[in-house]
Amino acid sequence: MNEKILEIDNLTVSFDGFNALNNLNFSMERGELRVIIGPNGAGKTTFLDVITGKVKPTVGQVLFKGKNLRRFREHQIARFGIGRKFQTPRVYLNLTPRENLELSCNRQKNVFSTLLKPQPSPERKTVSTLLETIGLVVKADTPAGLLSHGEKQWLEIGMLLAQSPDLLLVDEPVAGLTDEETLLTGELLVSLAESHSIIVIEHDMEFVRQIARKVTVLHEGSVLCEGSIEEVQNDPRVVEVYLGTEEEEHP
Amino acid sequence: MLQISGLDVYYGESHILREVDLSVYRGQMVCLIGRNGVGKTTLLKTIMGLLPPRRGKIWFDGVEIAPLSPDRRARSGIGYVAQGREIIPRLTVKENLLLGLEARRKRPKKMQIPEDIFELFPVLKTMLDRRGGDLSGGQQQQLAIARALMGQPQLLLLDEPTEGIQPSIVLEIEAAVRRIIETTGISVLLVEQHLHFVRQADWYYAMQKGGIVASGLTQELSNEVIQRFLAV
Amino acid sequence: MNEDISSEHQEKATVIRQLYRQLRQRPRLTEAVTVGAIALFAIAIVPFFLSAFNLDLLNRYLALAILALGIDLIWGYTGMLSLGHGIFFALGGYAIAMHLKLQIPPDASSQLPSFMSLYGVTELPAFWKPFYSFPLTLIAVFLIPALLATFLGYLVFRNRIRGVYFSILTQAATIVFFNLFNGQQKLINGTNGLTDFKTILGAEVSNSNTQFVIYTLTVLLLVGAYYLCRWLTGGRFGKVLVAIRDDETRLRFSGYDPTGYKVLVFAISGALAGIAGALFTLRSGIISPKAMDIAFSIEMVIWVAVGGRATLIGAIVGALLVNYSKSWLISQFPDIWLFFQGGLFLLVVLVLPNGLIGWLKTEGINLLRRLVKRPRYVTTYPSLEEDPEVRRERENLGN
């Protein structure tokens, strides 16, 4: 069955009359890795807000695996299999990275099974593997509040992996990361894409080039263009509103 | 302009900065590089007075600023763009910008936003009455830089100013920072991951686990060396 | 050379890991033994050394410690500051008191609780009837508060009302319930509350044997409550609670619905308060709407703050300490004890933000080390100077 994992029809979101999203149409196949770029304020984060239920659409609808998400609350949507990493890292500061991961790992999130069922050992194993993947083994048992910005970024990516959703929404995963780590993140995402559907938002074009297959450009709340990275990069409209031209001397 | 010697900073009982020495001269752009979590932000915060050093001295403009509170430091000419933007969320963009004036030594009688700010960041002009917290991440970042410039600082501390900003504006910011240094002669201490921006600096310091491990002219650095610092 | 270091490292690491594993297994046992010993000591030895009056105080404060555990659960761990626990405490107290008031000797002139006939009530109101039954009363002691907490909690948490708004609402609820109980002269004796209890299960309430049984029961229930809280906060459930305190919104996007968790903890905490209220009432001999005085509900929080929030021992220690010192202060300085009480609150918040136990865990350790002339306990980057990476780095750069 080749149903689209995400389909968005004619979506508008307005705040006090300002349309952050404007008649947006978007759709995505299962197993796709899609990169969304666009100028600051184009509505990318808002787009994720709508999908995850943080913001309710003013007009239009979001279909996830054919299900209209409008009626559902955030946690329900998350349980359908949508995971999200926020633009500024948000982790539980008083829990250790290990505990942060354990929480996300938990499969059954209702009150009583969390309370009564012990943590299955595969989950524990996943957590330690993840800790290695995100390079926080050393700090695994210090409170996450003490991590630096970049470390938190990684921890949050780790949490997303732990949650293992069908659709991953990743908002600026490499902001504030060093090039090396950026590269690693890219590899991580690409390998993930084999089994998940992913939406990545990024401004770091280097990174975009590394991972992108299909790119969607948002501008002023609607899709400006869509296509492979080369097509998009060479589209004059994109250059104008987003990429800019380097007049500066190159060192 | 700025001189730091033997700085030791702790968070509670954990030792973060160890014996940091660093200088920034007038009109110079200095870049601080290092991996995530080595203590770059901590250093900038200490300069700004947000964290008390346990040992060491900081001079700004020949004056020791250790006893000064952050707001006094700001008014003596240090501008700061924090990592994570730190916009005042429920004030409008305009009010956020006007707050930048607080740092000026002579406060203008009429509270007005000079046009050149909008030349640099045209988006802001269209958003003057929007709440700062409602802006998108990148817009907030632009606002934060603009706000710091409003105060006409002598020394500008930039903590990853291009994080989350669209490529075209990153280029503009780079150009603008250079231009400002050239025209006004202020100094800049920059923390950056963007290789391209790092190259614009005159001098670099490389940090590793809380200490400065290398420094020198940026020109003498090959890309590979920089990359090594950032990557280890 | 490098290999040497790393293999040495590995060795060290395995040793440490083993130690750690052992320690992880042991504390449970150590703790269980300690708790058991303390409880045994409290039941078998303490009563013989304390005067009746002091034992009475201890008993009541131990009951309050159960309440403090409940507060710690929702405030210390989950970050919700309830100023409404006086209600739950009072409900527990009223439940048991109503049962006691129905212990009317068959030859009495009226088969109604004594106050009712004075106000011209001729028939026992229906809601009193279940309290004839002792088992039903026992259930009511914790179930009624728990149900009320569930109801209020659901209405409030469902709408994502939290933080100080929650505190203020619970505070208002306290006042409202105070008014409600205070005004019902005929049904529950209004301001006076229920007092003058005679017998329980046929035994005289004021009899010293009965009181000893109540004391023992209190100690056991406190241990039970401690372990309940231990269990709740120890596992994944406890982590969710902390996550709620840290960033409730974020938790939703991980697929958790905080509402259910919050309602459940609130209810459990309310139930603990109800149990405490019942025990306290048995010992103090009175329950009145005064238990729903705002001051009392705020004091409860202070017990936990003094002891150290998010540490269960802290809650217990705090409850005992603050109440003893209050009782002592009132007697020593009946005219001006409020100065000291107020000062104490201020001091705790300002000087001991993590409470006594919190202080002991951080500053206290350093103080101890200083006393035995050891250097302060300092953590740095995981042992930077020996870090092979850093060494290599330095060497490579020749700096």
Next chain:
Amino acid sequence: MLFLDSLFNGVSIGAVLLIAALGLAIVFGIMGVINLAHGELMMIGAYTTYVVQNGFKLLGDNWFEFYIIFAIPMAFLVAAAVGLMLERWVIRYLYGRPLETLLATWGVSLILQQFVRSVSWSMFVGILLFSLLFFGGIWVLKKRLDFDRLRRPAIAVLLPLSVGIAIAASVLSGNLFKLAFTKPWFGAQGVDVTAPGWLRQGLELGSLYLPYVRLFIIGLTVVCVAGIYLFLQRSPWGLRIRAVTQNRTMSACLGIPTQKVDALTFAIGSGLAGIAGCAISFLGSVGPNTGQNYIVDAFMVVVVGGVGQLFGTIVAAIAIGTVSYLLGSGTIAALVSDVNFLSDFFSFFANTSMARVMVFALIIAFLQVRPAGLFPQKGRTVDA
């Protein structure tokens, strides 16, 4: 007629709620400090009014008629001064931790209550001496460069020393001057504040009778609200206050003197409590417990109005006032007297205690519809 009457009475009650909540709305809504000592600051305002009144009584009847013109600013200043001390010594260390401020200010409120009960000349002497010795000592030592090192031993020596001397002096002065020094200034009994004659009457409009005190309080409330609005929205200090309270660290980095701003904001909030205290002293009792009677209601107003929303606070105060009045006075019960079961229902709630119960139920119901209050904060930062 009934309508006008109800409206006036509702607004009267609302005005009292509002003026009591106003300072709170600032301190809580803007600074995020839950000030449980707010009621005690009102009490201080009321006692100030009492002192001013007694002063004017000595000056003669003509002066007495106008003492309130002087009492209001005095109440503001005294309460603001106390607020200032509170901010410097306590609140300052607790910014960003609202629940802690709640506990600390509760302690402060106990101390203030006991203070007005017990304060006497000999106690005053003690406190004065203590402050002189202790703070003076610290001040002198601060001039030395190595103060940081000296701090702990200095406090360890100074504190017991000055406490000892202060207590000794206070006991000694009590023994020396006897009653004149040991007699409490105010005592536990409460004091009388009598409004000037012209405020004790009412305005008759047809069958409507409007007490002047009520009109006066409504007027005072309007002035305070307008003043606060202008100050916060139109003055540069207002901008600074809002900035600091939303992001203290960054504001400091921008060059705003945060300590001054904090102190000023808290002082203004406290001063408003003082004015409220002056106002309520014309309506009710003035005693050590005066403040406690208002604090919870004031908080409810702030919550229902939506935090940080001046306009919401106004609407909430008047709405709660009117509903309490309509329920408590039995007006609603009378209106529905034809429908038996409704009438019984509302009669049950037709007294002040039960009206409170009903109002609470209504507020909870209201919050089901609008969880963030009448005028919720908007924008993406709210729930971020």
Next chain:
Amino acid sequence: SNPQDEGTGTTGDSPGETGSPIAQSDGDVIKVGILHSLSGTMAISEKSVVDAEQLAIEEINNAGGVLGKKIQAVVEDGASDWPTFAEKARKLIDQDRVVTVFGCWTSASRKAVLPVFEEKKHMLWYPVQYEGQECSQNIFYTGAAPNQQIEPAVDWLLENKGNQFFLIGSDYVFPRTANTIIKAQVEAKGGQILGEDYIPLGGTEVTPIITKIKAALPDGGVIFNTLNGDSNVAFFKQMQGAGLTPDLYPTMSVSIAEEEVKAIGPEYLQGQYAAWNYFQTVDTPENKKFVEAFKGKYGADRVTNDPMEAAYIMVHLWKQAVEAAGTADDLEAVRKAAIGQTFQAPEGLVTLENNHHISKTVRIGEVRDDGMFEIVYATDSPVVPVPWNQYVADTKGYACDWSDPSKGGKYKMEGA
């Protein structure tokens, strides 16, 4: 004084077993407890009562003490909190081993400590007018029973001020019970109760009540006020503001005395009435002495009032009882000796009756502009207390007599 029962040694001397505790007065002091609210809402009223008790103790000590020993008072704060009262009562009895306790103001606090005193077979002296319907062997009541204050006041009002009543009170037991009595009495005597309302203790918003009064009594009528504490201030201030003046709406209060008048401000109260057994203006030599002594000790601007005087009386009555019994420690003996004690009190002669209440003169006063009361009515002789109310159906026909073991706290009177 006339010791009627010299049987001191009737009970055994080991405490606890025989039922009569022997409190312990060691050395040359006798310890007594004082248990009132010094903090919280009730401190406003109770602090002055403590002052009066301490004055009486000082007087007695200066005059040589009791049985040659000085009285030492252990003061405890009940903090306006009933369980605290119970706890502190226990402490005074068990820990401090006092021989008697002077204390309480609100009926609720008395009800809270009552089981403690009964369990320990100890002794409490209670100085405040109250609602009656109680008669404990372990309590001596020196304030007015309803028939010594409320009932005469209602009669006087019916006679002089009209028969349309509005009842207003604080929302707790005394006002509610008092109003039950008043309703029964007014109806029995052909008057009308047109409304009844309550404010929570400490409540200050009385606008709704004023509306109700205006609606119920558009052309004036009598207001019977059983408000306590702070609410009184609010009530009278706002009543005047709303134009309800004493000529149309005469108000009779039973909890407003000199102290309260001072705190409300006489300007608001002038022309209103209060019923008590004692006013500072009572003209007896004993009162002159009492007032002078009080002002001398506490300051010239202080005033005396009924509960303070009752408190002052009770310390003296206790002293007389102890001297009559020849011991302070044997409480049973003291109790027996107390009955029948008379004392020339500031209010006039009082006698401790066998129902543990005292007979008192009833007075009605009108507030003057100096805050004192003009006594407009007084009974010719002390009125005998009736604790079980005879207007209320449930207690009609009952009485109390502790001098006769076969009668006790509540017995059916003959012919009733």
